[in-house]
Amino acid sequence: MPELPEVETTLRGISAHIKQQTIAKAIIRQYQLRWPIPANIQQLLANKSIAKLERRGKYILLRTNSGTIIIHLGMSGNLRILTKPTPPKRHEHLDLIFHNNKILRFTDPRRFGAFLWVEGDPYEHPLLRNLGVEPLTKEFSGQYLLSQAKGRTIAIKTLLMNNAIVTGVGNIYAAEALFASCIYPAVPAKSLSIERLDKLVKCIKLILRQAIKRGGTTLKDFVNSEGKPGYFSSQLKVYGRNGSPCMVCGKTLERMLLGQRSTVYCGSCQR
Ligand SMILES: [Zn+2]
Incomplete structure (x- = not known):
């Protein structure tokens, strides 16, 4: 199961490719993850720019100016960057295609992961609201x-x-x-x-x-x-x-x- 270091490494790994980049298109091949991906996600994400990437616990937040994508890798998920169109394999449920031609691909064989959209403060989302302190901060002592x-x-x-x-x-x-x-x-x-x-x-x-x-x-x-x-x-x-x-x-x-x-x-x- 991806733990905090894997999630942090993932965040740093994808950041360089998609920060400040604009989503051209979202392609969803499987909506049924741990929670269903919103049915209108394509419309929601088209032409949104990723202003900032953050981690909270094991959640990855892709923040745009009008809302946030919340991603969790679940038991078996991973995110990676493709630099050219590549036919999806089994369990490669979702692609975000950016205007710079980079593709963020989400793979999750066991489908315990999450890909959600939230408007407003993502830290108030029910999944994030009650999380404890971050282990790499001073508060954790x-x-x-x-x-x-x-x-x-x-x-x-x-x-x-x-x-x-x-x-x-x-x-x-x-x-x-x-x-x-x-x-x-x-x-x-x-x-x-x-x-x-x-x-x-x-x-x-x-x-x-x-x-x-x-x-x-x-x-x-x-x-x-x-x-x-x-x-x-x-x-x-x-x-x-x-x-x-x-x-x-x-x-x-x-x-x-x-x-x-x-x-x-x-x-x-x-x-
Ligand atoms: Zn011993």
């Missing part, structure tokens, strides 16, 4: 987590994955940051000291920034790419490594279910 954990019995990993508290730290990066900060994923959030929460926040920011940086080196994949751009699995230390040896102590990594999500951890390094 150990102190903030401490205040959110107060009086709750929630496990620290479940707290991190609550989008209303901090948005965009998904399963992969929550597991990786807990490993990096030596915190057992199921530990009650409220029992962690401010020192440990500070360390955790530092690790989350570092790991997200490193992933975004690595994504930057694959930006070329956003042009005429056949594959899925921007997945950084080679650097993961626990996620997807159940049964393999811990890279720090050598003990076999274990797996548990937390909030119905699979979590891999080291029973020896994480307390």
